[in-house]
Amino acid sequence: MYKLNQIVIFCGGFGTRLKTVSKGVPKSLIPINNKNFIEILLKNLSRFNFTKAILLCHYKGSIFYKKYHNKKIKGLYVKCIIEKKALGTLGSLLNAKKQLDQFFLLTNGDTFFDINISDLYKKFNYKKNLLLLAAGKIKTGDKYRYQNFLIKRGILKKIFYSTNKNQVINSGLCIVNKKILKNVNKKGVSFDKNLIQSLIPTKKVQVEIYNKKFIDIGVPNDLKFLKKNFQNFTKKPAIFLDRDGVINYDYGYVHKKKNFVLKKKVVEAIKYLNDRNYYVFVVSNQSGIGRGYYTTKDVENLHKWFKSILINNGAFLDDIFYAPYYRKSKKSFFRKGSFLRKPNIGMINKAKKKWNIDIKKSYVIGDSDVDKNLARNAKLKYLPVNNNSNLLSIVKKICE
Numbered sequence: 131m132y133k134l135n136q137i138v139i140f141c142g143g144f145g146t147r148l149k150t151v152s153k154g155v156p157k158s159l160i161p162i163n164n165k166n167f168i169e170i171l172l173k174n175l176s177r178f179n180f181t182k183a184i185l186l187c188h189y190k191g192s193i194f195y196k197k198y199h200n201k202k203i204k205g206l207y208v209k210c211i212i213e214k215k216a217l218g219t220l221g222s223l224l225n226a227k228k229q230l231d232q233f234f235l236l237t238n239g240d241t242f243f244d245i246n247i248s249d250l251y252k253k254f255n256y257k258k259n260l261l262l263l264a265a266g267k268i269k270t271g272d273k274y275r276y277q278n279f280l281i282k283r284g285i286l287k288k289i290f291y292s293t294n295k296n297q298v299i300n301s302g303l304c305i306v307n308k309k310i311l312k313n314v315n316k317k318g319v320s321f322d323k324n325l326i327q328s329l330i331p332t333k334k335v336q337v338e339i340y341n342k343k344f345i346d347i348g349v350p351n352d353l354k355f356l357k358k359n360f361q362n363f364t365k366k367p368a369i370f371l372d373r374d375g376v377i378n379y380d381y382g383y384v385h386k387k388k389n390f391v392l393k394k395k396v397v398e399a400i401k402y403l404n405d406r407n408y409y410v411f412v413v414s415n416q417s418g419i420g421r422g423y424y425t426t427k428d429v430e431n432l433h434k435w436f437k438s439i440l441i442n443n444g445a446f447l448d449d450i451f452y453a454p455y456y457r458k459s460k461k462s463f464f465r466k467g468s469f470l471r472k473p474n475i476g477m478i479n480k481a482k483k484k485w486n487i488d489i490k491k492s493y494v495i496g497d498s499d500v501d502k503n504l505a506r507n508a509k510l511k512y513l514p515v516n517n518n519s520n521l522l523s524i525v526k527k528i529c530e
Contacts, residue, residue: 131442132256134305135181136231137206140219141168141239142188147349156190157348158239159197163360167347168194168239169203175235176204177448178247179441184229185239186222188213219321223311230308236321238302240348242356244364245340246404250305252444259285259336260310261329266301267341275349276300277322279337286335289327298339302346342407366409367491369525370478370504373414373452375497376515377436383418385428387435393515395522401445402522406529409485412450413477415500420456420464429454448485451477473503478510493528495521 141158148157158168172183183206187194191212199210211226223230233256235247245264254262263286265279273292276299280288289300300322314325329335343363347353356363374380379391403410412433418424433450440446453470470476481487494505495513505512513524 132233132254133231134233134235134251135179136234137172137175137180137183138223138226138230138234138236138306139168139171139183139185139239140222140237140302141185141194142191142213142216142219142222143240143348144189144216145240145348148347148353154190156187156193158185159190159193160347160353162347162356167242168198171237171239171242172206172208173204174242174244175237175247176206178251178446179437180206180235182207182209184208184226185210186213186226187211188216188222218319220314220319220325223321224314227308227311230311232308234306234308236304236306238346241302241346242344243301243303243340244343244407245303246401246444246446248441248446249401249405249444250303250338251441253336253338254305255336256305256307258334260307260332260334261326262305262336262338263326264301264303265337265339266299266344267296267339268299268344269296270299271295272349281337281339284336284338285333286326286330286337288330289322299344301340301344361486364486365488366407366486367488367493368409368411368448368481368485369403369492369528370411370413370481370494370510372472372494372496372498372501373412375517376495376521377412379517380497383421383423385418385424385432387432390432390436393517394520397440397443397445399521399525400440400447401443402529403525404445408529409448409481409487410446411448411481412452413472413481413494413504414450414452415472416452416454417456417471419454420459420461422460426454449481451480453477472500473507475504475508478504478508495524 145157159166185194187210195210198208201208217225250264277289278292278297345352345356374384377396381389384390400410419426454464455467455471456464459465493511493513494501497515502512
């Protein structure tokens with residue numbers, strides 16, 4: 131399987147269509163709900179196990195550089211590459227060529243497309259194709275704003291502009307094989323209009339269509355809409371999964387790969403929820419840390435490994451919360467934070483603070499009275515499982 135660790139984001143535009151409302155602020159730095167748009171974008175993409183991001187900047191690039199260069203944002207190590215003169219999107223990529231991984235996720239710094247990137251990753255026929263475009267199925271009154279795709283058997287046949295209200299558009303989000311830049315020497319031209327267009331005859335441009343929330347803040351009306359409706363636009367119900375006994379069999383203080391045995395249809399269940407726009411969180415008591423049986427690093431490494439399994443199967447976890455508290459711990463640090471330990475609701479509160487959750491439609495899925503009481507204390511619905519449960523069947527009932 132190919133590796134996808136890097137995000138590359140176009141942030142260099144002048145934002146000419148927004149001049150009347152942006153007051154000279156680059157589009158990616160416009161504040162939405164008290165956060166710069168680029169940080170909202172990075173937070174959304176950070177769920178998919180990326181480790182690094184490159185921001186390709188020109189207009190007021192020094193602001194990006196000062197704020198983000200060599201910083202860790204949402205778990206991503208960020209670098210900024212500043213263009214002294216505007217190079218166009220293709221020229222911008224060529225300018226950064228030495229910094230690019232063999233495969234990378236490419237996106238615009240002014241669009242938000244809430245798709246399952248793990249699903250996109252899994253579907254890429256990277257041995258045969260050079261580029262995978264994520265197309266958006268949207269309704270638009272602006273008939274000539276977006277590039278439309280004509281697709282046949284998953285391969286791009288034509289780019290055109292449509293007069294239809296219902297369109298299949300170029301979302302600007304794609305997975306790129308760096309190989310496509312090998313023989314390209316032109317600067318100041320468009321990645322979309324020039325490079326993608328030139329690749330169509332090769333029949334190596336794959337397209338996957340997603341009917342998910344999409345917004346481009348590059349025009350005043352859409353920017354105004356997102357500012358006004360950000361909470362509703364990003365709100366989702368959540369499924370809080372216990373770990374041992376729900377995701378994997380509970381053999382007691384599980385902290386090694388060899389003992390982390392997945393239960394029936396767990397990966398499929400998580401992907402099912404991902405694809406239906408639910409947050410999926412793990413909330414787990416891990417007193418084994420406080421007891422000294424294993425370390426925080428052991429747990430983090432195990433979770434990182436499990437996340438990679440999910441990613442390779444088109445699924446992902448939005449976040450993992452665990453409580454290392456043990457009241458008799460030899461280390462005072464682990465005698466603190468009792469409110470995090472289930473059935474207390476500390477981990478639920480952390481999730482609510484970090485993510486925009488529709489609590490009324492959310493569930494706890496667990497295998498013990500501790501989980502049942504957690505749900506009751508947090509005023510969440512509860513679904514029980516046992517060793518013979520099929521998690522996929524359970525979550526399908528939620529989504530009916």
